[in-house]
């Protein structure tokens with residue numbers, strides 16, 4: 692693992708009418724790190740992802756990715772520079788098999804070398820080997836989510852943004868998702884938005900707490916859990 696800075700965002704801000712959804716947010720992500728973002732409903736977590744993934748343009752602030760400014764690029768160009776995103780709503784091809792879904796996703800990236808090897812590797816990384824020929828629509832909920840992560844990986848991203856990947860999962864699937872993500876990080880950078888404290892605790896990773904559009908705390912999750920301000924605005928309500 693290297694510690695090169697992959698992404699550096701400075702002083703990001705965006706308003707929706709009277710709401711400052713994100714204000715004065717700065718963050719740096721290193722190559723191969725796993726970072727969690729937590730915060731109460733409406734804190735600005737998904738909006739921050741929209742800014743980092745190019746779906747929204749900040750009113751203010753800069754974002755550098757691999758040393759290059761990416762603010763103002765078109766959404767498809769964000770994907771091309773290596774930023775992939777999994778939305779909460781599943782977007783699988785339900786009448787295709789697991790392998791076919793990965794195959795379709797692998798074609799998104801032109802000139803991808805060694806597509807088959809990449810599909811095999813992804814099946815192993817996400818522990819989907821036993822259901823390669825199952826129709827995606829017939830997978831249990833957890834495996835659907837893992838397949839979606841696999842599809843995002845087929846574009847060979849350097850940064851993967853996951854918005855609430857364990858939504859709707861039971862404890863076992865949640866725990867497994869944590870294990871899978873810990874295995875994937877190091878070969879790419881992953882940022883996870885999550886509400887499930889059980890999951891964030893299992894990741895035991897550097898965590899950033901958003902509240903009313905601002906970062907109110909950051910550090911290891913163990914320290915975050917002990918932070919009085921964080922407990923007041925968020926954890927205390929769990």
Ligand SMILES: Nc1ncnc2c1ncn2[C@@H]1O[C@H](COP(=O)(O)OP(=O)(O)OP(=O)(O)O)[C@@H](O)[C@H]1O
Nearest residue numbers: 707710711712730731732733734735736737738739
């Ligand atoms: N497209 C939009 N238009 C207007 N307001 C928006 C838009 N997107 C988000 N907001 C507002 O910005 C604020 C931050 O919303 P955001 O969705 O980023 O929160 P969140 O932290 O992801 O919350 P949740 O945990 O509920 O997903 C909220 O007040 C929300 O109503």
Ligand SMILES: [Mg+2]
Nearest residue numbers: 736737738854
């Ligand atoms: Mg959200």
